[in-house]
Amino acid sequence: MKGLTKEQLVARALEEGFVKVGVCRPDAVPEAAGRLRAFLEAGRHGQMGWMAEREEWRGSAAALWPQARSVLMLAEAYTPDVDPLAGLARRDRGVISVYAQGKDYHDLVKRRLKRLGRWMVEASGCEIKVFVDTAPVMEKPLAQAAGLGWQGKHTNLLGRDLGNWVFLGAIFTTFELEPDVPEVSHCGSCTACLDICPTRAFPAPYQLDARRCISYLTIEHRGPVDMELRACIGNRIYGCDDCLAVCPWNKFAVAAREIGYQPKHGLPELAELAALDDAAFRERFAGSPIKRIGRDRFVRNVLYAIGNSGNPALRHVALRLTGDADPTVAEAAEWAAARLGSAA
Template sequence: MTDAGLKALLVARGLEEGFAKVGICRPDAVPETAARLAAFLDAGHHGQMGWMAERVKWRGSAAALWPQARSVIMLAEAYTPEGNPMTGLAARDRGVVSCYAQGKDYHDLVKRRLKRLGRWLVDQSGCEIKVFVDTAPVMEKPLAQAAGLGWQGKHTNLLGRDLGNWVFLGAIFTTLELPVDAPEVDHCGTCSACLDICPTEAFPAPYRLDARRCISYLTIEHKGPVDEDLRGLMGNRIYGCDDCLAVCPWNKFAVAAGEIGYQPRVGLPELAELAMLDDAAFRARFAGSPIKRIGRDRFVRNVLYAIGNSGMPGLRGAAMGLLDDADPAVADAARWAVGRL
């Protein structure tokens, strides 16, 4: 079988598995990534995400991550929400959870498909592979652009003319030298909707993100108390933020989610109820969800910020019950919320 014939079968198989788009590039297709990453780190824009700097050599170069790799197969899987996720921001007594975390953990779902596809490729060709889903030092978005899946928009996320921007990315590194796809070019034009909507002004410039001001970072990655100047801007977002994704005009071409596991299970939970969760109840409620990874303390801290932003005196009691919480960040958030109400 020719390399082109194998690639055609691979793409068809990937689509059958449920991926929305498949593309291929070389591991060294984006040499500029290392310099961009270094500038991001030097500016301190990664905040507390020290893991980004720990393996910077691998993260900055896919070729260095696995020198035996000759091709990178990039795959996009859609998780497009059915409605407008920003409508929940008006329900001040409830918490808003990012769309990607509404269902089952995408790491498990995407990796399962990648492994099946990878095994098929190994059976067809006898090659070696490595599979990655957001848990290894792989710069998925630049590689996805190099593979023609889409481009990194001004909000730094990947979007495509035939995908929108509600996608997860997976990668299969292989020792096969498969034909590559043409890289995608930028189609953002003069649009600045994603930059203008950001509640915390986390974009110092188009295509640049200061994670230290990003609500997704603050609610998920940031440990300890959040700067008081930012708390009031977080609204009722308790896990992640979808604003810059939701306003992208290219979403009118977004692919529908095909995986039933991405169907919402969390919804718009009541803040008063969430504030009462202890560690065991938190783990039970969010078993199998990406939310579980941040732990009860960080989650309840976020809930208390949302309570403080609610403007609803009826929620004051829920915050008062946590004034003496064993976690200092939770107790601090409770004091802040009580003071605001």
């Protein structure tokens, strides 16, 4: 390999816009496979069948690419400028998770990873593979092993100098790098993230049952949401930030540097969103991660929010969709209309 120091690599990554960098071995988290197996056997992945399909790779970074000698884990901040929980009181508006209010992070983070990766290849002659969220890579355990932070009781990564508003990217490389010291939990006795969860999606600290998580229900779950959970969703129409927003370590959160994460969608009116057809949905959310769930699932979420609004004036909006071509949308519209009828 050509000459390339870890210090040079870290400096270059920070120049690219990442806020923290760490290194671990591909086999640094041997317990990950067992944790994943227990999660899957308990059925806590819900409809996310892709988690089981590539379980061997997901449970072992070393199995994913045996030639890799080091894993470079990188954090990119998307810290919001305002309190993301404030919009929950605006019941005629839809609340979108902070990470999805701007451009699609997959594109922005991967672009930065590729630039850094090309520089690594040119500087050292190594081989690389870059990953952002969509590959069978358990980024959060690897990031903890690389010293970026730890998985909190809400199972998300947080750091004493990061907070928890971060995206993670990974570069697997054949280049041998000195690993960093793994981080340990500093959650202490705090249970703020567990206590605020509207659906009680955490069976225990550091454990998540995705089937009850609002982020899962509004993004990954297909078909009708269980009746007992619909009211808990409130006006959250894509994702949920409650457990992230209350973490005390966010007082040390670093500011977002990427202007692409600036909000484009704000707090849109539910009545306006309910009227979107497929073409209008695609146009409105072009370049956004929201686009991937499709119009039907999105409007289903909007109708749940309308039903939870307590505003009888929105009942006519729901009634217009009771004959929608998508049966899940039609059922959600009937539920919302009935709920608002009762409110009236």
